[in-house]
Amino acid sequence: MIRRQGLRAVIAACCASAVFAAPALAGAEGPGAPGAGDDYFPGYGNGGYDVSHYDLQLRYQPADDHLQGTATIVANATQDLTAFNLDFALTAKSVRVNGMPAQFSQNGLELTVTPSATLPQGEMATFVVEYEGTPSAADVGPVNPWVRTSDGALAVGQPEISAWWFPGNDHPRDKATYDVAISVPDGTEAISNGVNTRNSSLAGWTTWNWRNTEPTATYLAFMAIGQYEISSKTGAFGQPFVTAYSDKLGPLAGPAKASVERTPEVLDFLSQLFGEYPFSAQGGVVPSEGLGFALENQTRPTYSHLFFQRAANVSVVVHENAHQWFGDSVSVDTWRNIWVNEGFASYAEWLWSEAHGTGTTQELFDHYYNSYPADDPFWQVPPGDPGAEDVFHTAVYDRGAMALHALRTAVGDEAMLDITRTWVAEHRNSTGTVEQFIELAEQKSGKQLDELFNAWLFTKGKPAVSPATGVAASAARENVPEPAAVAEIDRAHELLHDHG
Template identity: 75%
Template sequence: MFRGRGLRAAVAACCATAMFTSPALAAGGPGAPGAGDDYFPGYGNGGYDVSHYDLALRYQPSEDHLRGTATIVATTTQDLTSFNLDFALTAKSVRVNGMPADFRQHGLEMTVTPPSPLPEGELATFVVEYEGVPSTVDVDGKTPWVRTAGGALAIGQPEISSWWFPGNDHPRDKATYDVAVAVPDGTEVLSNGAHTGNSSLAGWTTWHWRNSEPTATYLAFLAIGQYELHARKGAFGQPFISAYSERLGELAGPAKASIERTPEVLDFLSGRFGDYPFGAQGGVVPAEGLNFALENQTRPTYSHLFFRSGSNTSVVVHENAHQWFGDSVSVDRWRDIWLNEGFASYAEWMWSEAQGTGTTQQLFDHYYRAHPADDAFWQVLPGDPGPDDVFHEAVYDRGAMALHALRNVIGDAAFQEIARTWAAEHRHGNGNIGQFIDLAEKISGQDLGELFDAWLFTPGRPPADPSLGVPAGAEPRSAEAPAAVSEIDRTHEILAGHGSAHGYGSAHGHGR
């Protein structure tokens, strides 16, 4: 069990080592085959930092066949004799700075040996030509690419990019993207950022997308198939693009009634968290193949399941809150996932309060009571859930409770200043829990180690104690739950389904 001060010391010691540099190889040698993440040690790579991905793809839905050329623009962070890319499909050739390079593949690791060593600090380009049938590629029991009727979905967390482009697959190495996908005429392609146009030739249409802000690899996505597209001005005068599968049937209405409120939601969230960090916005709803929602940068994607009982703005709030917490400010390590999910879940509570369907305190009281003190829910630690429980419901709901407890202790003004400062200071970067605790203590002027320790790092339900943010009377049951609970619970039940689909945890998903 970590305690507040010990936690910060541990985090500081961990993060003092640069992620993409291996001290033992400072004089030159191979780049590390992992980024040093203790939950997923094989994810990411060392020795270089990617600034841009240019992806030229051709996809045939009838065969689920993908062919591509990825041009990766990077800067070396050490003298490199070889380096790794995370990739699951079959590479046909690799060039480094225009010259043919040797390579070998095993699992998700592709090791590339350039014809001559790459000096530290220099611009480098890696060009990989590849092809495959992504839905048939299984690595360690995972196949996140989903083939659908007439198309496919490349959407997942913590891994998806390796099934459609080679890269440095860890949130610490963000990059910009140009994505061009050729598909048979009449097929639509959705991706991140701005739609920069289409071109057609010999029965094929190429869709062009540009994502101009730094983006983690797992937040880059593709949705291919038969979609009804809508484009208009959204919040802050930005382009808003939404897309709905033509096969949604009776769910099309409630889906549109939810997703088309995204500009309203973003306006609300910007009032709490500061300026929206990106230049585009929107949403996508497929009709199959997805049992969660994901905060794909600038364009969250939602399972049709969220709209079975009618419109659902809670999930729209959740995924768009992630644009600040998760997308712009990404985790430093996957163990920091509470910084993503706690804020996104608490944003739902704030929205509920603004809509008059339940105050944040009423929702806190409800979830505090909903799980008895001996419930296994309280044994999962949001601040260090472990790789098998990264998407456990406790990371979401106990995580939101932790933020409300903090707000109860330090007051509304300090809480809002912390949220806005965190989003601004780490914009387009990364952050960890230790840094967040330090910021909270600096702004509030209080020692918050005991509070954070109780909510994030100690098994068991925190006792009813105002010093821990639990007001007297929180435990006894009141008459009825706030109206927002049914929608939030429905949202979180589906969201909790994402993890099991990818082999992580018993909760079924991070659609949140």
């Protein structure tokens, strides 16, 4: 993901105010925990159940930002469950569990549900929540990621967004499939993940049906509503390739299309490095307002129009589509592990540059290594454990990419390719940790890599030039020439410094 910085302070506040609750022991009768146990954001997600599918029936009126919905959630209890929580910011009108009315209460982002009978461990259950509200006005804490635009809305955000448009278990550990039906006034478009299965119109409203058949983290489910030019064609691997460009992009429409329409080419390139593309659809969305970052929404990244103000920008397309492997298919087990996502997505931009003759990965490493003096605060954020307030710090991206190049230098191209492909294959549709990645790297390379990983991921300060840290002597040169790719990569990353 490429982001702005505005959330940093409020992320820290959210983390400080959240109350940690350890999940109940499997098999113990009682309520599910109100958090998934994330060490950075202990209030995110919930315990006691595992969701397999969300069916969302939505009706949205752009004129007043009013959203009505019915969410049917298919889940399995992971303990004998007497009560459970859903993460939700709007107003629940009714809740049924297994067809029976359930008691419920709301406090902040927690919707607490008490079913009429205990849900036995291991058995399937359905939760049906009817709700409504004005998402842009939902006042449940210091952050409201919902974006209202002049012609619609954007449900796009990280690390949280889903609670502002559907109730769920909002943590990457609990992935699910989705059916999303969005009814909007005729003449308005509605885009989501996966495949557009059908559209229908009745009484002045058009319903857009989207199906996403691969397990997806809640924050990677998205919705874009407004005036869009939608194109459907065949993309890489014979898959549906759906793009949507705001009708209001004006002169930015050309460079936006010149970038996002190269997605199939980008995916073909990345699949040769990372292995089989993990999903069954692809595409991209470019709104014209309200968004100051790009996000790797599963199968359909969303890009701020700001990325294309100066020229076409393929680097940001490479970055967000690399996330389809690193972040979407293999997600963070907790948000502390964000480096695996952002390091690989940023390094993918370097690999694209190397393949297209605009700067080798070594040249780019040397450039960025020299761009930050040893006393720069940049080196005080360790990507392997950046802290909740610095989850999206520049160091997670740039130092993260440098760490991967250092690993490649230390173990060689063949081992690096083996590490990368094995990682995405073994953790597909699941999650992973930094520690698991380190273990795999040592196993596949046959090398002891403590000094390298400690220097790059866990120690404050600039790693020294040394074979043990993977820093080649060339990186210590003064006046390192700037590769041509730097301008585009920096344009792709510049919005990172405005939101975090």
